[in-house]
Amino acid sequence: MDALFEPLTLGDLELPNRILMAPLTRGRSEESHVPNDLQIDYYAQRAGAGLIISEATGVHPKGMGWYRAPGIWSNEMVAAWKPVTEAVHARGGRVFLQLWHMGRVVLPTYIGGEAPLAPSAVTADGEGFVPVEGQVELGARPYVEPKAMDQADIDEAVAAYGRGAANARDAGFDGVEIHAANGYLIDQFLRSGTNRRTDDYGGSAKNRARFLREVTDAVLAELPPGRVGVRISPTSSFNDMSDEAPAEVAAEVGRVAEQAKLAYVHLIEPVEEGFMPMPDEPVAGDLRSSYSGPILQNGAFDAETGAKHVADKAADAIVFGRPFIANPDLAYRIREGKPLAEPNMELAYVGGANGYSDYPPYDEQAELPR
Numbered sequence: 031m032d033a034l035f036e037p038l039t040l041g042d043l044e045l046p047n048r049i050l051m052a053p054l055t056r057g058r059s060e061e062s063h064v065p066n067d068l069q070i071d072y073y074a075q076r077a078g079a080g081l082i083i084s085e086a087t088g089v090h091p092k093g094m095g096w097y098r099a100p101g102i103w104s105n106e107m108v109a110a111w112k113p114v115t116e117a118v119h120a121r122g123g124r125v126f127l128q129l130w131h132m133g134r135v136v137l138p139t140y141i142g143g144e145a146p147l148a149p150s151a152v153t154a155d156g157e158g159f160v161p162v163e164g165q166v167e168l169g170a171r172p173y174v175e176p177k178a179m180d181q182a183d184i185d186e187a188v189a190a191y192g193r194g195a196a197n198a199r200d201a202g203f204d205g206v207e208i209h210a211a212n213g214y215l216i217d218q219f220l221r222s223g224t225n226r227r228t229d230d231y232g233g234s235a236k237n238r239a240r241f242l243r244e245v246t247d248a249v250l251a252e253l254p255p256g257r258v259g260v261r262i263s264p265t266s267s268f269n270d271m272s273d274e275a276p277a278e279v280a281a282e283v284g285r286v287a288e289q290a291k292l293a294y295v296h297l298i299e300p301v302e303e304g305f306m307p308m309p310d311e312p313v314a315g316d317l318r319s320s321y322s323g324p325i326l327q328n329g330a331f332d333a334e335t336g337a338k339h340v341a342d343k344a345a346d347a348i349v350f351g352r353p354f355i356a357n358p359d360l361a362y363r364i365r366e367g368k369p370l371a372e373p374n375m376e377l378a379y380v381g382g383a384n385g386y387s388d389y390p391p392y393d394e395q396a397e398l399p400r
């Protein structure tokens with residue numbers, strides 16, 4: 031396990047270990063998308079991670095279509111996030127905020143009946159969740175045809191990412207991760223299945239990455255590059271995504287990150303079948319061909335596969351998602367060889383403190399790994 035406990039310089043940060051916490055949407059903020067006290071406990075408990083990457087957090091109301099997911103577009107949200115970052119720092123941790131716009135998978139009910147925004151008018155096959163009035167139960171609705179964004183829509187979205195970065199800084203986050211994965215807005219631009227544009231934002235992989243370049247520039251106007259990362263999933267089909275040449279997307283994002291000197295690229299590429307299908311052709315090597323900085327990898331790792339991956343220099347750090355749900359002290363448990371608790375996935379996206387901030391550490395008295 032030693033490889034996971036080698037310190038890592040990640041941009042402007044020094045991480046004490048290479049066991050990072052993946053962004054996990056948990057749906058515990060207010061209905062107004064303002065964080066609350068539950069997030070203070072939940073994130074502080076997980077401060078032993080080399081780096082916490084927050085749950086996806088909305089940069090613009092028009093890009094928010096998830097019941098009780100948090101946002102970062104208002105002063106009220108900034109104020110509500112402050113005690114969260116302070117609590118993580120008080121326990122010696124580090125936390126980035128994941129900047130999010132859902133694009134075409136926002137249901138109209140979240141945005142006053144309007145059509146959601148996307149690079150092209152390509153409807154996602156599938157259903158999103160909306161609260162059914164007067165009930166706690168969540169009901170499913172099919173996705174609708176999005177509006178192909180015009181230049182004004184693009185400029186507004188880009189500016190929202192920049193404002194989100196500034197707000198994240200003001201809320202005390204150590205940096206931000208640009209969410210360009212999992213079929214949300216930036217990924218919709220990056221990949222050929224959802225980007226049918228014939229202007230400068232469509233066509234070649236380079237053109238499809240133009241939106242990401244503009245978002246990166248807007249974020250870098252607010253934060254130094256050592257405090258900015260980007261997350262991608264070029265081979266994932268989640269949210270009805272597809273691409274003719276995922277390797278080109280990976281290499282192109284690597285070029286964006288290399289030019290901008292970003293702190294890291296975070297690649298979702300599973301090493302085991304299960305929660306996500308295995309890619310037909312992995313793209314980690316394509317990313318490495320154009321990007322010389324730290325690569326974080328995520329996807330169905332456990333302590334052993336993660337340690338081996340880092341020892342083999344296939345990635346610089348491992349990002350764990352589901353294991354952090356029930357193991358707030360995951361790094362401690364891995365270091366000490368303690369058993370891992372199993373999460374209750376029925377409470378992954380809904381609930382209060384139950385199934386969220388009530389998973390105990392293995393040993394209340396133990397010190398966090400440094």
Ligand SMILES: Cc1cc2nc3c(=O)[nH]c(=O)nc-3n(C[C@H](O)[C@H](O)[C@H](O)COP(=O)(O)O)c2cc1C
Binds near residue numbers: 054329
């Ligand atoms: C409950 C849950 C919520 C998630 N929310 C996000 C999210 O907000 N942003 C994101 O980029 N990925 C999200 N993901 C994906 C995870 O970050 C990660 O890629 C996935 O769980 C695979 O990693 P694992 O095998 O270590 O769990 C979520 C996954 C789960 C299970």
